[in-house]
Amino acid sequence: MSEEHLQLRPTDRPPRPVNKKMRLKEQGGLSAGLMLAPSLIFLCVCSIYPFIWIFRYITYNYDGIPAHTRFTGMRNITTMLSDAKFWGSVGTTFEYAALKLVFIIPLALIMAVLLNQKLKGSSFFRGVFFMPTVISSSISGMIFTFIFATGNGVLNGILKNAGIINQPIGWLTDTSIVMMAVIIMSVWAGFGNYMLYFVTGMTSISEDVYESSRIDGANGVQTFFHITLPMLAPVLKVVLMLAITGAFKDYEAIMVLTNGGPGTRTNVMFLYIYNLIFGTGSNATRQIGYGALLSLVAAVIVGAVTIIYNTVAKKLDDVV
Secondary structure, eight states: OOHHHHSOOGGGSOOOOOOHHHHHHHHHHHHHHHHHHHHHHHHIIIIIHHHHHHHHHTTEEOOSOGGGOEEOTTHHHHHHHTOHHHHHHHHHHHHHHHHHHHHHHHHHHHHHHHHTTOOTTHHHHHHHHHGGGGSOHHHHHHHHHHHHOTTTOHHHHHHHHTTSOSSOOOTTTOTTTHHHHHHHHHHHHHHHHHHHHHHHHHHTSOHHHHHHHHHTTOOHHHHIIIIIHHHTHHHHHHHHHHHHHHHHHOOHHHHHHTTTOSTTTTOOHHHHHHHHHHTOTTOSSOOHHHHHHHHHHHHHHHHHHHHHHHHHHHHHHHHO
């Protein structure tokens, strides 16, 4: 047989071996892309596009009506630099965030330690303490409006019936105590969420470590400070970051409870911006362009606080 007959035709050549790993990798990438697509679309529509839209109007005087839009150049920036109400709201936000963190983190940690003792009914109380976190912020504000009302409020009624007070306390009208009323509402509405974070972190700590400490004669306080707290440090760092950013962005419940009052005592940063953009509160007209600029400034402030916290936390980790 000739050499030409021994050669295989192209159609008769054996097929190349299929790389199954490559095919599975391509199929996995396609599946992951399809699953991520709805979230990416939602992110672009609800986060990225509005952020770009804000940049569009920071140099305009815009009240929501296109015909009234006027280019103002740097006027919004100069107004922002001299806006005493805005910078006052920034100071109020820092005060509110600091007070909230001082109370909510220790309370969440203490309740997590108590509920992690595997006592009877601990699961029930976990659900009870977590329940306020699923309630809308507006509903939380309405609940505490009834509690802190001066005339017929629940709290004043309890205190008066117990003989503790003779005259109703203006929880929401007295500038010296209204911030504490707001803090109480915020702690009630949020500490259950952080409590569950701590409980989850504690469940990852081996029981053998606690058994060894008991054998060595350590009491509950020593066990907490020398075992639980150090081993809970990674969770605590994350919880603190979430609590800080959440406190700086709070405004919905405060808007319902006090609407920034009395005066501007509880007028936090994002509530002031909300009133500017929607023309509510003491603002008769909407100032969307100026509000857009303040939104960017507020985002920069929150970002700067987060960066400072992460830097300090990292240095502390290096020292430890």
